[in-house]
Amino acid sequence: MLFSSVGFLFRFLPIFMIVYLTFPKYRNIVLLAGSLIFYGVGEPYFVLLLLLSVLINYGLSRYMFWEPRSPQVNRKKKSARRRKRALILAIVIDLGVLFVFKYWDFAAGNINRLSGHGLLPLLSLALPLGISFYTFQMLSYQIDCYRGTVKEQAKLLPFATYVCMFPQLIAGPIVRYSDVSGRMAERKVRIRDIENGLKLFTAGLGLKVILANQIGTLWNLIMTAGAGRLHALVAWLGAFAYSFQIYFDFWGYSVMAMGLGKMLGFSIPRNFDIPYVSRSVSEFWRRWHMTLGSWFKEYVYIPLGGSRKGSARTILNLFVVWALTGLWHGADWNFVLWGSAFFLIISLEKKTFGKWLENSKVLGHIYIIVLIPVTWVIFGITDMGQLAGYLGNMAGYHKEEILVGMTQLIRYLKEYGILLIACVIFATPLPGKVYWKWKDRWFMVLFLLLVFWWSVREIISGSNNPFLYFRF
Amino acid sequence: MNKNKMRVCLEILYNCPFVLLVIVTSFLFVLFFDETGILKIDKSIAVFQPINKEDISLFNAETVKKSQNSNEAAEKEKEKDADQAADTDENAGLRKEEKDGIEETNIKKTDIASLEREKNREKEENRATKFVEYAPIETNSRYYSDAGKVALTTAYDYVLENESYFNDAAFLGDSRTLGISDYAGLDGADFFCDNGMTIFKLLEDKGVTYQKTGEKVDLKKVLQEKRYGKIYIMLGMNELGYGNTNMYLKQYLKVLNQLKEWQPEATIYIMANLHVSREKNNMETEFNNININDKNVASARLANGKDIFYLDCNPLFTDEEGYLQGDLTFDGVHLYAQHYEKWRNFLFEHGVEREAETQKEDEKSAAGQLQEDAGYGGDTAE
16 A cells, blocks of 8 residues: 555545554554555565564564573573574575565576576566565664664564554665654654644655656656657756656655654654755765665664775775665666765765865755766666666767657646746755744645645546556 | 533644644545545546437447347357348448448437447448457456457558658647657648547647647637648547546547548548557556557447548557567557657558549449458458
8 A cells, every 4th residue: 555545545544543543552553453454455465474574583583682591601602692693593584585585586687697597597576565674674673682772672562563564664764663662662642743743744745746746757758758869958857857756756755654653653763854955975865865874874884894994994885885775776787886876976075075065065066966867867777778878868979860859858848847846946945944834834734735635636636547647 | 521621622623723624624525526436436427428319329239239248249240240241232232322321320410320220330330340359358447348359450452651641631649649749750740639638638629739839729620720631540548547438439439520520531540549568557457458459449440441440550569468568668658769660650551542442432342342351361460
């Protein structure tokens, strides 16, 4: 189920909230059951995989915290060894499942191609919804347990609730157990929380449905014509459209998750901090998908030694982090390329011009505005040939004659001009400031109501008439 | 006590105006519109104008046929063929007369058709469009049903043309036609199309964009003022989730009647809607090739092989299962720009020279037989 669907907005959410508020004593059970229904509607089989993962991880964390009753010699040593064993098992199992579902075909396909024989069979498994997110969430829990950041082992119900809770289950943010552990045992939901949560949710819904979905059709339109035969300006327009789509889509989803979290009595960390106004790529990644960035920093970069072990080691660590970040986003070469590009840029920034850029007033912004759309194009086009064609077009290079030129550009601008301006405005800090300043004022309430119904209209026309969304 | 309760209520009101507003408006929305389908009331029919007599008489046959099972339908089909073969020779002249009469029923409105005439009309129609039948699958949608057959390009002795053929052509359609306009290089033709265009919106005031100027125009006016030799029409994708196939057919007929009235000399091409790719094909929504085919079959029934032709370009771009080939498209719906060349060549190959056609009319049934043979051996996939 998606947040931006009629089923969620008008069936799941109201029924769930009524039950949730009626039985304050059983909030965790209600939340867990609701989340499993939420997930199970779309993934009737993979919900079992999710449950199994939760049970295995719970068992391993119990094993980690287990203290034998009878006094033993070398108790401390044995305990440490056991904890390590449990952690390694957890990492192997969690990443193993993720690997089989997400990366097997990619790895096997490449090995087969390299060897020239069909050494490994392709599985063609469907990717379970949200597996990248909940795997990382469970891993963070296990590592925190091992490190002692989580002092007390979670009971099965709170642990399962923490992993499965529907606001963040399928698209993040990646919540750490310490973010929510305080609210697990008991949580008060005040009327103001529901009010503010719903407002936040509506704002996110608007970002996703009104901005992201609409501007996405422009990218689709340009890609539909086909990469490789685009006028440079059209190619750039497409890159900007896609950059906006991916930002508002993901940001909107994260804001919806925050809003829902608030309605349930949690505080889910925020995931985006106006990334497009950054002045360097390093800064961009501190503001973009913040929970993933901090996950990699906390659990990969710093354990590897971070930047404290000399510059050669720092570069290597950066490489590992960015290769993994690239692969986390998808199993394909373009994601590897995408991650590597960030590795290169960020290493260069760290060693040379990063500080200088961040202190500049204008240059840093221009640098980001030009560079980031290029990286999103690499992210967005999986086919290597097409990707090369598109990037070539952006640079003004054409192998064949231009098919999409000025005529189409003018039409696109006419059709999408207003939307593009809206996207630019919403990429600045202004809308956030306005929202937080006046969110309780009546005009903002009415505006959000308008956003809500406008979004619903878009969703309905999209499902009844798929072509309003896709614009054929 | 009561005062206390009042205060609590007021406090709630004061604290969560947004939640309350959303809840109240949701209730109103569900009660009065129910677009969300929560009450599961199917109002799709009521949205449109009531069906008038003429339409019913025209499409009765269709509904009757659909309600019978496929076996019976096949048998009926056979009988009809035999019937037709028997009376072609005997009543050729009479039939010709009748045909003209039927043409009128088709094109202009007339009195309520008798059953007899209905039957003949269907025969006429079957002569124009050939169908390949298959066992239909069960569908459970308010938008469509499985037609159980695929319409083939109208059998005809098409001539190979060049670009000048399109100098007096008009194209009416949705985003796929926009693609033809942009990338097929038919610069002489006039394109009237928009993203999201439907057969229902086509003739609205200022309803469609004239691609040469980029301005919205009133197609009614344009078609009454300018003479076109050929009119290509391809619509049906944006109708997949709107009304149902019968409504689509009715509206299509209405539009064709209008076109014939304004452009009596024009050759009208009904172009099949291109199928979608396997990835895009979704049986759980109305967005699938069964539905597209249902729409195509419906519109193909309106071709008469005289001045209205049905062109099926799907065999050019689809695989053996009827899906649009994945490597020809980014979104599973639209062709990449470079593949429109193929489509253009297809249009070149399907030129109709009307003088030749009138001659053939005089050759009566023998020619008709030939046409039929050509139809089965034609360039369409079976």
